[in-house]
Amino acid sequence: MFLYLIVVAGLASLGLCATYGSIKDVPKLEWDFIIVGGGTAGSVLANRLTENPKFKVLVIEAGPTNENATASIIPGLGLTQLAMTRYDWNFTTVPQKGLNNRVVTLQRGHILGGTSSVNGMVYSRGASSDYDRFANVTGDPGWGWDALQQYIKKNEKFENPPDNHDIKGEFDPAVHSFTGKVPVTLPGFLNPAVDSATIQASKELGGDFAFNLDMNSGKPLGLAWEQNTAGHDGTRSSAATSYLDSQTRSRNNLHIVTDTRISRLLKTPGTKGLTIRTVEIPSPDSSDPVILTASKEVILSGGTIGTPHILLHSGIGDENDLKTLNVPTVLHNPSVGRNFSDHTVFVITFGIAPGSIDLGPWVNLLTDSALQANALDIWNKNRTGPYVQYTPTDHIAWTRLSKDSPTLAIGDPSSGPNAGHIELIFGANSGVYAAIMLFVAPASRGSVTIGSNNPFEDPLIDPAFYTAEFDLPAAREGVQKALNFSKAPVWQNVITGFVGPLANATTDAEVDDVIRNGSECGLHPVGTAAMSPKDASWGVVDPDLLVKHVSGLRIVDASIMPFIPSGHTQVPVYLIAERAADMIKNTWQ
Template sequence: MESAGQFDYIIIGAGTAGCVLANRLTRDKNVQVLLIEAGGRDDYLWIHIPVGYLHCINNPRTDWLYRTEADAGLGGRSLIYPRGKVLGGSSSINGMIYMRGQAGDYDRWAEACGDDSWRWDAVLPLFRQSEDHHGGASEFHGAGGEWRVEKQRLSWQILDAFRDAAEQTGIPKVDDFNRGDNLGCAYFEVNQKRGIRWNTAKAFLKQASARPNFTLMTGCHVEKLLVEQGEQGPVCKGVVFTGGGTQWRADARRETILAAGSVGSPALLQLSGIGPAGMLHELGVAPVADLLGVGANLQDHLQLRMVFKVDGVKTLNVLAGNWLGKMRIGMEYALFQSGPMSMAPSQLGAFARSDAGQATPNLQYHVQPLSLEKFGDPLHAFPAFTASVCNLRPTSRGHIRIASADSYAPPKITPMYLSTPEDRQVAADALKLTRRIAAAPALAPYRPQEFKPGPEFQSDEELAAAASAIGTTIFHPVGTCRMGQKNDTLAVVDSQLRVRGVAGLRVADASVMPFITSGNTNSPTIMIAEKAAQMIHSAWNRT
C-alpha cells in the first residue's frame, strides 16, 4: 500500500457537496485538503450542453449505473437510479433546476435535530452567499456568488397554455419559486450560464484547484474508511483507496468528510463497519459502530408521468421528428445557445396541494412539450405534452444496504415507493388534479387527450394502480445518513453532521436530510455543504 500523504481534511466525493467543501476549506491557507473522486474529469462535451443529460445518464463515463431492487410499489419493476460519477457529480448530469424547497422544510429539520441554526431564516443567508442570481441581490437572492441562476432561453405555446390552465384551476402564476413558499406555476430557473450547464465543478472546484493547499485525485475508488480504536472510542484516521492500479492510504490529521451522496455515503460507512451490526456480521464486515440508521430513511420523489396528445400546436415530438427539424434545432443552439438543445429536462413547473387539507403545496409538476414511453426511448410520433407530478413529502421509506464486503459490488437500493396508504392516496389525487388542469378552458383549443395512463382509470384504487404502473424516480434520493437528536435511534449524524460514535468523521451531502425538501434537491445540498464548511472551520478555530 502506497501513502498518498497526510492532509488536514480528506473529502470523499467530488460531487455537488464535495466541490463546495473543497472550495470553502481551501480558503484557509494553513490547511491541506485532499479530494478523492471515483469518476473522471468533466470534459465530456455532453455534460455542458443542457440536453446532453440524455447522453450522460446511464453512461458509464458519467453515471454509476445503479439500479433499484425490484420494487413492490411499482409492480415489481426495477428502475435505473442515476448518480453522477464525474467531477461535479450529479450536478453534471441532472436537470439543472434551481430549487430550494419550502421554509417549512428547514424548520422541520431544525425540530428533528434540535438545532435552530437549520431553520429557514438561518439557512437563507447560506443560499444567498453562493448564489449569482440573474435578478441581482435582494432579500431572497444573492449576486456575485459561484452558483449561477438564470432564466431559461426558450418558451413554448403549449407550456404557456398549461400555465394558463393551471391558473384557471387555482394554481396562480408566479415569477419565483424560491422565497420560502413555492405555491404557483412558472418556468423553472436553471443553473446555466448563457445556455450552457453550470455544474459545481465549474462553479466551485475550479477556484480550489488553483490553490497550492489542494490536491485532487480522480479515477480513485475508496474501499473503506480507516477507523481505529482510540481512548474514547472509534476514530476515523483516513481512507484506503485504489487508483492507477495502486492501493493507497491517505491520513487525515483533522477530519474525513463523506460527500459521496445518498447512495455512496451510507454504503461506504457500512463497508467500514459503521451501520447495523447484525447486517454487517452477516456480510462478513466487522462492526466498529452499531448505527441502525445507516442506509435507512431513504426518501425520493416518485414522478407520475401523464401524457396528453394535442392538436394544432407544435411540440418537440414534431419539431425533432425529422432530420431537417433536428438540423434547425442544432443550428439554433450553435448560433445562439438557445432553443430545444438549451432545455432543461423539464421547463415549466407548478406547485399545488393535492387536497384542501394540505397546509402547503405537497405536489410538484415538471411539464414538458414532448412525450416518450420511458427515459432513453425515442419521442412519440404524435404531438403531445407530458405533465409529471410528484408527491413532495412521501411517507414511504426505503433503504440502501451493501450487497457484500466487496466495495466494488453495487449496493442494494430498495426505495419502497407507494408503500403507505397516504402515498397511494396522494398519487390518486395528483392524477385527478392533472386531469382537471388538462380540462381547463386554456387548453381546450388543443383538444388534449389522455394517452398515459389512460382515461379508463377512474376510482382511487384504479388510479393508485395506474401510479404504480407509470411511476418512476425523478432522481432525488436523500436521508440515508439523517441527522437527529441523541434519542433518535435512526440518526446517523448530529446537527453538526458528525457521525455518532466515531470521532474525526462527518457526512455532508443530501444523505443527512431528515426529511426530503419540497422540490429539487441539488441546491439544498450546496447549502448543506456551505453550512458544513462553516461548522468545520468553527470547530477547529476553537481548538
C-alpha cells in the first residue's frame, strides 16, 4: 500500500493523475485548501487558487466527471436529457401551498461543473442595482457593480455565433470582455421570420418592449437579443470546460476526486476556538471514515441546497432544530438554511394562424424524433444547426410592473428602477409562439432544512413560492404583459390568442389558479447562507465569505447572496467565485 501511494503521488507530481474516481485513490498529501463541491464556483476556485504553484488544492465533487456526459456539451440537449439522471441531484420540493400543494422538481447539476454543465445557459448579469444592493447591505463596496467589472473581464470571453451571421446591432461590444474564460455568444441558429417580427413588435410597442441593444449593460429593461454561455464552436461553456480544461487539470498542485460526498465538517483537533478545516468522508471499503484536514481553509461550494445541508449535519444551524434531530450543536446560527429565494417559471403559449408566418423547417424540433436525430447528426458533423442553442428562443424582454400598479403599493422587492420584475423569453416552436415567463423579483422566502441526522438523506426544500402577498398578483401582471406583446400590429392575423388553460381564464382568480397549477422552479435558488455585515446578528458569512464565528471555513457559491438578482444566477456565481479567489489569495500569499 505504501509503495502504491508513492507511485500515485509521483504520477500526480507529473500532472498525469490529478483526477480520481474514489477517495481511496487520492494520494495522502498535505492540502492547503479543500474545496467541497466542483460546481460552478468550485471550478473557478480550483483554477484560480492553483495559479499559485505553492497551493495544493483538493476538490471533492459528489457527482461524476463531465467528460463522459456527451449531452452536457451539446447546448440543445443538456438541460432536458440530463434531468432525472445520475447527472442531476433529483431534488423535489415539499408540497407548495402557493402551487396548489404540488411537489415540483428542482434540477441541480450532480456533475463536475455543477449546474453550469446542465443549465439553460442564458448569460444574464442582472441589473447593476442588484450588486449595489449586495454592497449596501453587507457594507462592502467590493460587491458593487462597478467594483465587479474586473471580474466580468476575467470571466467572459465573447465570441461570434456558430453560424457567423452579422451581429452588428445585436449587442454592445463596449460592455463585454473578449479575453476571459467562459465563451459567450448570441443565438447561432436563427428563425428569420419570427426574429424579424419580434423585433418589429418591439419597435411598434416601445415602452416595456423598447429595444435594448444589450441586456448585460447593467440596465436590462426592454427587449434584447438573448446571450448564452456557448461558444463559436457550438458547444456549451460550463465551469468544467472553461476553468477545468486539460491544461488546468494537468497542474501538479490540483487534485480532483469525483463521485465522492462528505458526510460532515468537523472541528479540527489541536486548534484554538472554533476552527473547522476538516472534512469527514465515508470510506468506500472500511467502516472508518476518511478524515482530511486543510492547512489553510476548507471552502464549502455545495450550492444553495448542498451548502446548508452540509452545515446543518455538521451542527451549524438552529440549535433547537438540531436538538430535535439528535445532531450535536457546534454553532448556533438560525440563519443557516433560511432566506431561500428562487424565481418561478411559467410558460405562456399563443396560437399561430396556419400559413401566416414562415416558422422554418425545424418548427417541430421539440416533439419530432426524426428532426431531433437530424439535428444531432448536423451537430456531430460540424457543430452547427439547431442544437447550438438550448431552445428556439432568440429574444428576452425584462419588464417592470407599471408605476401605477396596485401591486407595487404592497412594497417593491426588486433592487431598483433598472431591475426587472418579469422576464419574458420569446420564440416559436411546435406551431405556437411562446413567452417563457420568469418572475424574477419574488418577495417570498423559503428554507432548506433536514429531516433526520442521516447526512445522505435528501434535505427538505421549501421555496415557499407565491406565499408573499406581492408575488402572485405580480406574476399575473406578467401574463398581461405577454398578452400585450402578442397584440402588436405585426402579430395581427398571426397570433390567435392564448393556447391552453389561460384561454379559458376570464377572472383574476382563474388566472391565478392557472399560474399556480403551471409554475415550476426557475432553477435559480440563492440565499441559504447569506452574507451580512461583519457585526450583524443575522446571516451566515461575513462579506469576505468566512463563516461567522468560525476559523478556517469559507463559503463560495450562490447561497451567500442575500437577495436574488433580477437575472439568471450563473453569472453572479462566476463573479462571486472570481472575487473570492482573489480574497483567498490575498489572505494567504
